Amino acid sequence: MAQIEHIVFDIGKVLIHYDPNLPYSRIIPDEEERRWFFQNVCTHDWNIEQDRGREWSVAEAELIEKYPEREEQIRAFRTHWHEMVPHAYDESVAIMETLIEQGHDVTMLTNFAADTFRHARELFPFLNTPRGVTVSGEIFLIKPDVEIYHVHARDFGLDPAKSLFIDDTIVNVEGAKAAGWHAVHFTGAAKLREDLAGYGFHV
Structure with a gap:
């Protein structure tokens, strides 16, 4: 089993719903x-x-x-x-908050416009709970560009080989793997719990 010390969440369609x-x-x-x-x-x-x-x-x-x-x-x-963005995915949020409460290092990496993300933080205060976030619109890079994963790891002091990324989009999962991270495809809270258990996290 890989030793994971850092868990990184995507936001849209993982923690909050999005539908234009x-x-x-x-x-x-x-x-x-x-x-x-x-x-x-x-x-x-x-x-x-x-x-x-x-x-x-x-x-x-x-x-x-x-x-x-x-x-x-x-x-x-x-x-x-x-x-x-009418609502959060409560089960996913609960998983993230439980990981934080258990003392694990949790950050977020998201493709998001800078100003709408500021608005999202007001709408969904739990987005302020993790240690920090990399917002694509603030650094002019987007997933799945490998560079955005390198920037996040550098800025937050992550060892890619000990980092686990969670995203609902396959190409972004593959981008994380290309950057040397572990990564899982989010399809729902139940599957996420299974994936986390496979890395030794029980939530």
Whole structure:
């Protein structure tokens, strides 16, 4: 069994729920039009650049120039962002808090825009409980770039060979492994408990 001394959590879809459809089902009620909007206007690739550090004003201006008739819907992404994160995953949060209470070293590594993460910390105070966090939008790197794992390990004094990363996205899990970490794919709290038990953590 590998000796793990550091446990690192992703946040979105591991600790808190995220779904852009929640506000947009009201903003664009037609399902086909909404699907087109996310495939062509406020796309995943567009949004990930805010996680990489691009300012929202720049991101909005870029899209509004291409789709001026969609300005209100484009600006709604940031305006109604808080509706996209309606609740925490209580079981996952309980696991993380139990690990901290047991005295284990817990940090977080997340792809998140800098300003929305500040908002998330207000909405979900448990995000302030771990020892610290690396936020992609603050350092202009995103997972699965191996460099972001190196930066997190350096900044928090982690030995990659003794670090375990938890993420809901396979490519991010693979990125951590490429950086020399141990990593598990999050699919739910029950599976996470099993994975942690495999490393000797019982929560």
